[in-house]
Amino acid sequence: MSDADLITITLPDGSVRDVVTGTTPMQIAAAIGPGLAKAAIAARVDGELRDLDRPIEASAHLALVTARDEADALDLARHDFAHVLAEAVQSLFPGTQITFGPSTDDGFYYDFAPKDRPFTEEDLPAIEAEMRRIIAANKPLTREVWAREDLIARWREQGETFKAEWAAELPGDEDLTVYRSGNDWFDMCRGPHLPSTGKLDPQAFKLTRVSGAYWRGDQSKAMLSRIYGTGWLNKKQLDAHLTRLEEAAKRDHRKIGQEMDLFHLQSEAHGSVFWHPNGYMIWRQLEAYMRRQIDRGGYVEVKTPQIMDAKQWEASGHWGKYRENMFVVPDEIPNTEDEGAVISADADMMALKPMNCPAHVLIFRQGIKSYRDLPMRMAEMGCCHRNEPHGALHGIMRVRQFTQDDGHIFCREDQIVEEVRIFCELLDTVYRHLGFEHYAIKLALRPEKRFGTDEMWDKAEADLRNAVIATGRATADYGWEELPGEGAFYSPKLEFHLTDAIGRTWQCGTIQLDYVLPERLDASYVGEDGERHRPVMLHRAILGTFERFIGILIEHHAGRFPLWLAPVQAVVATIVSDADDYAADVVAKLAAAGLRVESDTRNEKINYKVREHSLAKVPALLVVGKREAEEGTVAIRRLGEQQQKVMSIDEAIAALVAEATPPDLM
Incomplete structure (x- = not known):
């Protein structure tokens, strides 16, 4: 054997092993010891999660994944449960077509095109039993790479028109991989997967509900049957999750809202809330509290128009990036006296504001601003509208009309870190006053599609990171984490995720560092050198929206508000x-x-x-x-x-x- 046939594998403890090219992680685990080989469920090769039997073709860092690596293990298990679900459904209901089946935050789902009728919840017990049979069979899960035309032909031969369509549209340079379950079933999937179905605990999952779903989320396409499930590593975790669900059902803000006569929702105003006196009293107390906080924090409060010319949204960049989520008032309206004719309206194309930031820039631009005027902290309890899909609406947690505890800080670059630090302290005070002792801080980094240069994003991300470090909160105690690709199209952002009384997390607060909008909307100030400079714009919110935050408060306190917030004391x-x-x-x-x-x-x-x-x-x-x-x-x-x-x-x-x-x- 020549040295060219060997590759170097570096393990997490720094030790090195020279192995033959094509050696699998499972073979390396077996060489280390039988206990590790038995416990291993996957591997990370240079950080990429892979199957245990996938050959390693070049020198790499290798970490073997076991059930102790809970995040990876849960994701693998849930992905496998989805595949087992699909196999079980096709076994019980021949002629059913499969589509997509991802893992979710607490389980999995799979979308099907049934041959005869939509699935119902009465079908779930039989499907669960078939899933347990497949798990007990301990069927090996193996990866195969297929030629595109061969795979498309196979899908069509099997009557899988949805899979054939999807395979034909995948990028031409992408390997098409399938995973077999034993020798009698397979699905197209990037993977990775557990070594076999027997690695799943047959008592650690439960199918929860059935709903409709459109193929590829498009209402013009076929209606599918979606089966949801929750999946865990063991029965203890499943039982704990089901207990949390029961508790969450008791705390459901819609149920408690009715019992306390706080609000109602109805079809005449989809996505908007009818606040009753008791509910609006909570709103008023919360709003008064937040107003005191922003007054103490040196903010000036403003009020901006609900509707603005489309040209303004084009200039800000929202028209191109956000148009489908905006409510637009066209420049032509039907003439009701002459059916089919149109007459011109007085206004140009207008849109209800989905956010407040462009209007705040317009206020900043009124008059000449000096470097001495900065930072300028501007706040608005701003009512906004977003055209959320009907199926995405959820009580008062996700609505179309909402009010933000919005704010924008216009500052110099040398003030960024201190302003973010001050905001973090204010947010911490508010959350603790409202009964939330624990929250996580996450830095959402640049998305693939974005405005601005890489140099601008480098600086913006570094400034936010340094600001959190300055507060002493960039630690595991605060759940500090960086999220690649999850920033806004114009800026990176810090996200603040609350933990409620039963352990659920809610992303509420945010602060975004924006160099783009001041440039696009021509905001400037006169610097100490007498020249024109662009301010930095920090978009910030603590509650997020009043509607959603009140919903969170209802569920967190199970309706038992602290006396100062209670509508009737x-x-x-x-x-x-x-x-x-x-x-x-x-x-x-x-x-x-x-x-x-x-x-x-x-x-x-x-x-x-x-x-x-x-x-x-x-x-x-x-x-x-x-x-x-x-x-x-x-x-x-x-x-x-x-x-x-x-x-x-x-x-x-x-x-x-x-x-x-x-x-x-x-």
């Missing part, structure tokens, strides 16, 4: 009608102290009233009867507690007022 309920006048006096005193209070003097039993106000998540129920009226006391029952505490009216008011004080005013 107290209810005074009578035991007997003889206490009605006393109850009115108590209500008047609580209201005079600034508390949001209601009375319940209905001719109902007190236990019924307690249950009803508990369902409505009222934090404090003040029960009064003859004795309380005679003694000038109230019996306070707190939400979720069985015991009540008797105290004087003044003591009760003092305790409630102290608790109802917003955290920034304590």
Whole structure:
């Protein structure tokens, strides 16, 4: 054997092995030891995740992946569960065509074109049983590279028109790979996969639901049946996930919103929220709190138009990148008196704003700005509209009309790091005041399609990175991570991901460092040298949108808001009608102290009233009867507690007022 036949494999501990070209990761694992060979499920070759039996053709760094590498192991398992699902469906329902089946954040799904009828949830138990049979068979999963025309011909021969269409459209220089499950089933896939179906735990998955989906997401194309599942490494993880789902269902903001009479949604205004008095009270308290925070933070608050000329959106770049998500007012409208004719409108082509940033640049451009005026921190509780697909709408979490706690900081380049640091401190304060102790910070880097030069992106990414380092938050404790390709088309950004009470994460806050928009919209300031300079524009939000953040708050607190946010802070309920006048006096005193209070003097039993106000998540129920009226006391029952505490009216008011004080005013 010549040296030319050998390649060098460097392992994570720095040790080196010389092996023959074409050696597989599994062979290297076996040479290290039988325990590792048994535990290995995949490999990373120069960082790329690969199958264990895929030959290594050149010297490389090799890391063997086991179940302890949970992120990789979960992704592999979920991908394999999707393939096993597809195989099971085609086994049970011959003639069904397969399309796509990716892994997701907590499981997998697969889209099918059934031969006879759409699938229903009644089909799921039989499919699960067939999946377990395939897993128990421990069928090897092997990779093959096919010639394009051969694979297209095979798909057509099998009646797989969707797969044939997709294979024909893949880039010409791309290898077409398939994975076989044993010898009797295969699917087109880039991989990688586990060595065999038997590496999956047959008790670690569950099929959850069935829905419709269009082929390639296009409403003009065929309707498919999508089967969703959740998949994990073992049954313990699955059980924990199902428990979280049950808890999430209890906390669903739509369910709690109805119980607390906060809001409703209806078809006459798809994607917009009808806020009821209770819900809007939460909004008002949150908005007042955020306004105090931005006032303290040195922001000037502005208000900008809802609708602007399309020329402005063309200049900003949004028209080309975002047009399909904008609501447009055309420059011609139907003439209702003469069907089919059109008349010109007074305005040019206009569009409802999907974001506030171009309008803020226009305000900045009014008058001459000096370097001494910077930083200029501009905020707006700005109402925006985005034409989200109907199927993407979700309660108040994803809507078409929304209000952002938006802000833009215009600053000099030498001020960037400090301004981002100040923003991070403000965001930290807000999140902790609102009951979120844990959040992760992620740096989203340049996307493939973007404005600006590489040099500009290098600097912008470095400035954001350095700002987080300056705050001491670029650490594992803050979940610090860099996300290649996930920045906006005009800037990199920091994302802030909240963790709620049941462990779910929500991306809310963001700050984006933008050199592009000031250039495109000709924003400038006069520098110390007397010359014109471009400001840097920092786009920032803490809540994201009021609608979505209130939805998150509802689910995080399960409707049991801290007293300062609760829409109704107290209810005074009578035991007997003889206490009605006393109850009115108590209500008047609580209201005079600034508390949001209601009375319940209905001719109902007190236990019924307690249950009803508990369902409505009222934090404090003040029960009064003859004795309380005679003694000038109230019996306070707190939400979720069985015991009540008797105290004087003044003591009760003092305790409630102290608790109802917003955290920034304590």
